[in-house]
Amino acid sequence: MNSPAASARDPQDYNTLDDDTFRITVRRWVEANYPPEIRNPPKRLHWHENKVWFFKLSEKGWLAPSWPREFGGMGLSSSKQLIMIEEFERHGCCRFNDHGVIMVGPLLIQHGTEAQKQHFLPKILSGEYIWCQGYSEPNAGSDLAALRTEAVLDGDHYVINGQKIWTTLAMDANWIFCLVRTDKNAKKQEGISFLLIPMDTPGITVRPIITLDMHDEFCETFFDNVRVPRENLVGQVNKGWTMAKALLGFERIFLGAPKQSQYALARLKQLAERMGVWEDESFQDRYVRLRLDIADLRELHATYVEIVRRGETLGPDVSQLKTWQTELFQRITELSLEIAGENAALLDPMEGNRELHPSGLYLQARPATIYGGSNEIQRNIVAKNVLELPDR
Amino acid sequence: MDAAEDRNESLRMLRDSAAAIAPRGGDLKRIRDLRFSEPGFDRAVWREICAMGWPGLRLAEDVGGSGLGMREFVALVEELGAGLVPEPLIPVAMAARLLPADHLASVLSGERIVIPAWQERPNSLDAVGGTTLSGGKVTGKKMFVPQAAGADAFLVTVQGGLALVQRDAPGVSLVLEQTQDGGNFGTLSLDGAPAEAIAGDASDALEEAALATSAYLLGAMDRAFAMTLDYMKTRQQFGRTIGSFQALQHRAVDLKIQISLTRASVEAAAATLDSVTVPALRQSAVSRAKARAAEASMLVTKQCIQLSGGIGYTDAYDVGLFLRKAMVLSNLYGSAALHRARYAAVTPEQDDE
Numbered sequence: 001m002n003s004p005a006a007s008a009r010d011p012q013d014y015n016t017l018d019d020d021t022f023r024i025t026v027r028r029w030v031e032a033n034y035p036p037e038i039r040n041p042p043k044r045l046h047w048h049e050n051k052v053w054f055f056k057l058s059e060k061g062w063l064a065p066s067w068p069r070e071f072g073g074m075g076l077s078s079s080k081q082l083i084m085i086e087e088f089e090r091h092g093c094c095r096f097n098d099h100g101v102i103m104v105g106p107l108l109i110q111h112g113t114e115a116q117k118q119h120f121l122p123k124i125l126s127g128e129y130i131w132c133q134g135y136s137e138p139n140a141g142s143d144l145a146a147l148r149t150e151a152v153l154d155g156d157h158y159v160i161n162g163q164k165i166w167t168t169l170a171m172d173a174n175w176i177f178c179l180v181r182t183d184k185n186a187k188k189q190e191g192i193s194f195l196l197i198p199m200d201t202p203g204i205t206v207r208p209i210i211t212l213d214m215h216d217e218f219c220e221t222f223f224d225n226v227r228v229p230r231e232n233l234v235g236q237v238n239k240g241w242t243m244a245k246a247l248l249g250f251e252r253i254f255l256g257a258p259k260q261s262q263y264a265l266a267r268l269k270q271l272a273e274r275m276g277v278w279e280d281e282s283f284q285d286r287y288v289r290l291r292l293d294i295a296d297l298r299e300l301h302a303t304y305v306e307i308v309r310r311g312e313t314l315g316p317d318v319s320q321l322k323t324w325q326t327e328l329f330q331r332i333t334e335l336s337l338e339i340a341g342e343n344a345a346l347l348d349p350m351e352g353n354r355e356l357h358p359s360g361l362y363l364q365a366r367p368a369t370i371y372g373g374s375n376e377i378q379r380n381i382v383a384k385n386v387l388e389l390p391d392r
Numbered sequence: 393m394d395a396a397e398d399r400n401e402s403l404r405m406l407r408d409s410a411a412a413i414a415p416r417g418g419d420l421k422r423i424r425d426l427r428f429s430e431p432g433f434d435r436a437v438w439r440e441i442c443a444m445g446w447p448g449l450r451l452a453e454d455v456g457g458s459g460l461g462m463r464e465f466v467a468l469v470e471e472l473g474a475g476l477v478p479e480p481l482i483p484v485a486m487a488a489r490l491l492p493a494d495h496l497a498s499v500l501s502g503e504r505i506v507i508p509a510w511q512e513r514p515n516s517l518d519a520v521g522g523t524t525l526s527g528g529k530v531t532g533k534k535m536f537v538p539q540a541a542g543a544d545a546f547l548v549t550v551q552g553g554l555a556l557v558q559r560d561a562p563g564v565s566l567v568l569e570q571t572q573d574g575g576n577f578g579t580l581s582l583d584g585a586p587a588e589a590i591a592g593d594a595s596d597a598l599e600e601a602a603l604a605t606s607a608y609l610l611g612a613m614d615r616a617f618a619m620t621l622d623y624m625k626t627r628q629q630f631g632r633t634i635g636s637f638q639a640l641q642h643r644a645v646d647l648k649i650q651i652s653l654t655r656a657s658v659e660a661a662a663a664t665l666d667s668v669t670v671p672a673l674r675q676s677a678v679s680r681a682k683a684r685a686a687e688a689s690m691l692v693t694k695q696c697i698q699l700s701g702g703i704g705y706t707d708a709y710d711v712g713l714f715l716r717k718a719m720v721l722s723n724l725y726g727s728a729a730l731h732r733a734r735y736a737a738v739t740p741e742q743d744d745e
C-alpha cells in the first residue's frame with residue numbers, strides 16, 4: 001500500500017506563534033518523529049526509502065508549508081517556512097519525492113479547474129500520486145521551448161509521442177507533468193501545453209541513467225502513442241509556456257533556499273575539526289566568509305518567499321537567488337575537498353561516517369548549476385530582463 | 393641537428409610511443425572496464441609498459457635504465473594522463489629510483505611490482521615519519537599507498553633509511569579503500585614484519601613523483617578540455633552551437649590560460665630537476681608546478697562538466713572520468729595549499745622572477 005491512513009490538516013495556525021516557539025515546536029517534533037536510519041543520507045533517496053518521512057509529514061499536515069490552508073497547506077509566513085527548512089536541515093532530514101508539493105500543487109492552485117484541484121491536491125498530499133517533471137528533451141535543454149514531444153487531439157484524448165530526458169526519479173513516479181507541443185505551426189513558445197499523464201499508461205517506457213555520482217537518479221522517458229483524456233490538460237491549450245515560466249519561479253525559490261549550503265557548511269565544520277584545521281586562522285577566515293554568504297542568502301531568500309506568500313508574481317530577478325545559492329553550495333564542497341587532503345579521493349565516506357564524505361558531496365553539488373535552468377541561463381535572464389541590457 | 397633539436401625530437405618520439413598504451417583520442421573502454429576492480433589495472437599492460445622501458449626511463453643504462461631525464465619522463469606521463477592510464481608508473485618509477493641495482497631486474501621487467509609506502513598522515517610531505525626498522529623487523533603504519541592492491545612488495549620509508557617488505561610477509565596487514573577514479577589506496581600496518589634494509593632517502597624521489605603527478609594532471613585536464621571544446625562546437629541550442637555564446641567562449645579561454653600556465657610550470661620544473669642540485673630550488677620548482685596543476689585540474693574538469701550540461705552529469709560521459717581522476721590526484725603527493733606553503737618557505741621573494 002502506497003498511501004498512509006490519511007493526510008491530515010493540522011488545525012493549528014502556526015503564524016500565531018512567535019518564531020522561537022515555532023522553531024522549538026518543529027525541532028521537538030522532528031526529533032521525535034524523524035526515522036533515524038535515514039538521517040543525513042549520502043545520496044538522494046528513492047521513494048521506497050524516503051516515504052516513511054513523507055507519510056509522517058503528510059499525517060501531521062506539514063507536507064506543504066507554502067500552500068494556502070484551504071488546500072491542505074500550512075499557509076506559513078516566509079520566516080516560518082524558513083525555520084522549517086532550517087530545522088529539517090539541521091536534523092539531517094532527507095529530501096523526499098517533492099515535485100507534487102513544489103510544482104504540481106502550486107500549478108493547479110493557480111491554473112487548475114475546480115475538478116482538477118479536487119482530484120489532484122488531496123492525492124498529492126496523501127502520497128497517492130508521486131510526480132516527476134517531464135520538461136527537458138535531448139535537443140531541448142537550455143532551449144526548452146524547442147521541445148518536440150507532441151500531443152495530438154484524437155476525440156476526447158491526446159495522443160503523445162516523443163522523448164523526455166533527465167527526468168529525476170521517474171522510476172519512482174506514478175504521474176508525470178509534461179510540457180508538450182500542441183501546435184507545430186505556431187511560434188515555438190506559443191504551441192506548448194501542460195499535460196498530466198499517469199505513468200502506467202500504455203506506451204510509456206522509463207530507462208534509468210546513471211549519474212556522475214553513480215546513482216540511478218534520473219531517467220529517459222519515452223512516449224509511444226500514449227493516450228490521456230483531454231481533461232488532463234492544465235490551463236488553456238497552447239498557453240503552457242507562460243505557466244511553466246511562472247512555475248520555474250517556484251522551483252528557483254526552492255533551489256535558492258539556503259538548505260543545501262547550510263547542510264554542506266555543517267559537514268565542512270565537522271571535517272575541519274576531524275582534519276585538525278578548524279582553529280587555523282586562514283581556514284577560519286574562509287569559513288566565516290561562507291557563513292556570511294549563507295546569512296545574506298537567507299535574507300534574500302526570505303524576501304522572495306514573502307512575495308509568493310502575498311500572492312504576487314515572482315519576477316525574473318529570482319534567478320539571482322538560484323545562481324548564488326547553487327554556487328555557494330559548490331564553493332563549500334570545494335573547500336571541503338581541499339582540506340580533506342588525500343581523503344578527498346575516497347569513494348566511500350571517511351571512517352565509515354556518512355557525515356564525513358567530502359568527495360560524495362562534491363559530486364552531488366556539480367549538477368546544481370545545471371538543473372532548474374543552468375546558471376548561464378539564469379545570468380542571461382538577469383542581464384536581459386532585470387538589467388535590460390541590449391541584445392545587440 | 394644541434395643538441396636542443398635532438399632532445400625535442402626524442403621527446404616527440406617518446407610521446408608518440410605512449411600511443412601504444414594510450415592512443416590519442418582513443419576510447420576509454422579499457423579504463424572504464426578496469427574501474428573498481430582489483431588491482432585496478434592490467435598486469436599484461438603493465439608488462440608492455442615495462443617492455444618499453446618506462447619505469448627505468450630515469451635510471452642509468454648500466455642498471456637497465458634508459459638514462460633519460462625528467463623532461464622526458466613528464467612528457468611521457470602527460471600522455472598517459474591524457475589516456476587516464478591506471479597502471480602504477482609513477483609509484484613504481486619512484487621505487488625504482490630507490491632500489492639497489494641487484495633488485496631492479498624483476499621490477500623493471502614487470503615481474504614484480506614494488507610500491508613505495510612513505511606517508512603516515514594526511515596533508516603531509518614528510519617522507520620518513522615514525523616507522524622503525526630494527527633487527528630486520530619493521531613496525532609502523534603507512535597510509536594512502538596508491539594502487540596498493542597490485543603491489544607484490546612495499547618499499548617502506550623508515551627512520552634512517554628504507555625497508556623492503558613483502559606483501560605476504562607475517563606482520564603485514566593491508567586494508568584497501570576504493571578511490572573515486574576506480575583505483576585504490578592502501579593502509580599498510582606493519583607489526584614486526586620481516587624486512588630487508590635498503591640504504592637511501594626517499595625525499596628526492598618524492599619530488600619526482602609529485603612533479604610526475606602534476607604532468608599526469610596536465611594531460612588529463614588538457615584532454616577533458618579538448619573533448620569539451622569538441623562538444624561546444626557541435627551541441628546546438630537556440631539554433632546555434634553553444635560554443636558561439638560569448639559567455640562560454642570566455643570561460644573556455646580562462647581554462648585554456650590555466651592549462652598553459654600548468655604546462656609552463658611543469659616543463660620548467662622538469663628542467664630544474666634535470667639541471668639543478670640545490671634542494672630548495674628543486675622543491676620550489678616542484679611545489680610551484682603541483683600547486684598549479686592541482687588547482688587547475690579541479691577547475692578545468694568541473695567547468696568541463698558545467699559546459700556540457702545534463703550529459704556532463706552522467707557516468708557514461710567520459711569527461712566525468714577525468715574529473716574523478718583529478719579528485720584523486722590533486723591532493724596526492726601534496727595538495728595545492730601544502731605546496732603553496734612549502735613554496736613560500738623555500739623560495740625567497742627575489743627568486744620569483
Ligand SMILES: Cc1cc2nc3c(=O)[nH]c(=O)nc-3n(C[C@H](O)[C@H](O)[C@H](O)COP(=O)(O)OP(=O)(O)OC[C@H]3O[C@@H](n4cnc5c(N)ncnc54)[C@H](O)[C@@H]3O)c2cc1C
Nearest residue numbers: 133135136141142166167168367371374376698699701702
Ligand atoms: C541532476 C539533474 C536533474 C534534472 N532533473 C530534471 C527533471 O526532473 N526534469 C527535467 O525536465 N529536466 C531535468 N534536468 C535537465 C536540466 O533542466 C537540463 O540539463 C538543463 O536545462 C540544461 O540543458 P542541457 O542539459 O540540454 O544542456 P545544454 O542546454 O546543452 O547546455 C550546455 C551548456 O551550454 C550552456 N548554454 C546553453 N545555452 C546558453 C546560452 N544561451 N548562453 C550561455 N550558455 C548557454 C549551458 O549553460 C551549459 O553550460 C535535470 C538535470 C540534471 C543535471
